[in-house]
Amino acid sequence: MLATAQAPGKLFLIGEYSITFPFQSAVAFAVDKYVTVTAESNDMQVVDITSDQLGNLKIPFEQIQKPLTIDNWQLVKRTMAVLYQYHFKNLSVYQGLKLNITSDLTFQGKKLGLGSSAAVVVAIIKAFNQVFNLKLSKQEQFKLGALVMLTLPQFSKGSMADVAVATYGNVLSYHKFDDFFVNQLLANGMDYATIMQRDWPGLAIKILPWPTDWQIAIGWTKTPADTQEILNHIIPSEKIAAAKEKLALTTKPLINKFILGLKNSNFEMVSQSILLNATDITNYTNEVGINYLTASLTDALNIATDLHIPAKISGAGGGDNVIAITTRNENKEKLQKAWQRSGIIPLPLHIATLGE
Template identity: 30%
Template sequence: MISVKAPGKLYIAGEYAVVETGFPAVIVALDQFVTVKIEEAEQIGSIVSSQYQENSIYWRREDGEMVFDNRDNPFHYILSAIRVTEDYAKTVGKALGIYHLTVESDLDSQDGRKYGLGSSAAVTVATIKALCQFYDLPMNHDKLFKLAAIAHFDVQGNGSLGDIAASVYGGWIAYHSFDRDWLKLAEKHYNFAQLLSMDWPGLDIELLTPPADLRLLIGWTGTPASTSHLVDRVALNKAKQQQAYQEFLVKSKACLKRMIKGFRDQNLAAIQAEIALNRTLLNELDQFTHAHIETPLLKRLCEIAEDFGGIAKASGAGGGDCGIAIIDAHKHLHQLVNKWKDNQIIPLSFNVHHVEE
């Protein structure tokens, strides 16, 4: 039995701008996981998820291809991860097998609502990690990121793939997104071995070390949000407001560069100042894209954090899901958390997860 896990993530800053090639974001991996298990099978394989038990699917292999007995399933990211990894396996001469693949996830609440921790990215990464072990494929973080990015992008069609990077590399990262238009062309002209070994235009991933006194607090609004739909809405509206959008991009990049320097310099005050500015920039973006990034409850989350000496903002695409607060560990954290609870904001006691080589 092969068993691997991949962590979920939260965006700290740089949302929306990061979908543009080479624009930075800061992201953190959390100790909530998707676990994928693979066990060899004989004639009939299966894909089972604890979240979708009624939609478990069964498959066999004909002429090297996976053939499914039921096509109506919610497993698009898993299937894309399988396809990409098995295409890679074939290029290095591996014979394809049959297996039972099981998925378990911590990334949703007990009643099935999503926290917004990047479950589709984590399940993509975990599936590819498990299959690379199953097929004994050479693998490192860079190759894993590229395979998972291809698989995820083939399904979602938009986004920065920063959640893939967080799930692969773990910890705190500074992420600059690569050129997705280039990837679409590159997939047609290069095989997997070439794609995994070459540099991807614009891609840069740097591991960050936070100041010792930095504490990350996470508050959940209880309202799930669709990242892909929100990103689409911004993309549609930015075309009508090109000048304002370009100004947002320039300011966001400068803000994130200063924030990343704050991590390098171990300067909590500098990081907090740029978190506050990034929140302002996202609210300015909201004014001309009408994406409704900062909901009333997320706004309240931020105000409460500020009352106790922290700096907060929506995490990720907004519209619900989580907000984050960056605060000095010596401040009144319990009082802040209790005030969140009084305002129907659910504190999530998750920790940063670091991935081993």
């Protein structure tokens, strides 16, 4: 059986940084740029993978569960290891698989900061689900993707919100699970299927409405940022713990206000929530020593402010994107033209519903 699956990129609307803590919330949305995976089972004793970004890789069955080496393929290899262990369990019943992976989450050869790693993982999971008729629910697909990320050191500190958006699409309210609990199950040697059947404390994913007359504008600074590298360079200390706790406390009511504003199409409520959260994140990153605001990001934000359009950095900062919301298309066009004059590239992105 030949299967084709897509997973979208994502952008945050509100709640970055605090969402890396268990039991915290954020709102993010799927964008209409995708990682696409075609997959087909066969009788070969190998997983044969072709990527438009990385080239070709063949993994013999006996190599699938071997310890990973650090290379550009480790995310794909870890995904295959988790899926084969979850579904087949024993090497003796493995089935061959041919995968083709393509991505349009780049521009001029650079990542756009749209959560491409999670999109790769989830697109592979979706294709694998189709090929072997696993009939996985959306939540099961999400949990498999999160297990892949949790078992890779460079991704384990992330929020997994990008995995949720890549799985569900749309505009999402995402409440992070207790990753300490899940990591303990992994450390105790519990198999993936059993871990997925357990309730993950705190996990909640809900699709939110988006007012039809609201416009989203995204400006790309042309400077890629590495969220995982930023998170991994935060060295724990009492000062940082206090800053995290403060951010978590101030963010929670703003998330609730933002969601209420969305549900009631209250633009003023949503705008206030975004701008207050942006201030809190700037204060937090200053306290913990993160290079959050670059010159290009500051320029993009100032341009939006001058046009009386609420805007914020989407993601970890240090590069990537600014996002703005307006109720009038002509205001969006004015903003995009002003960004272009300052070297900020407007990205023609829209909310992706996946149509599933």
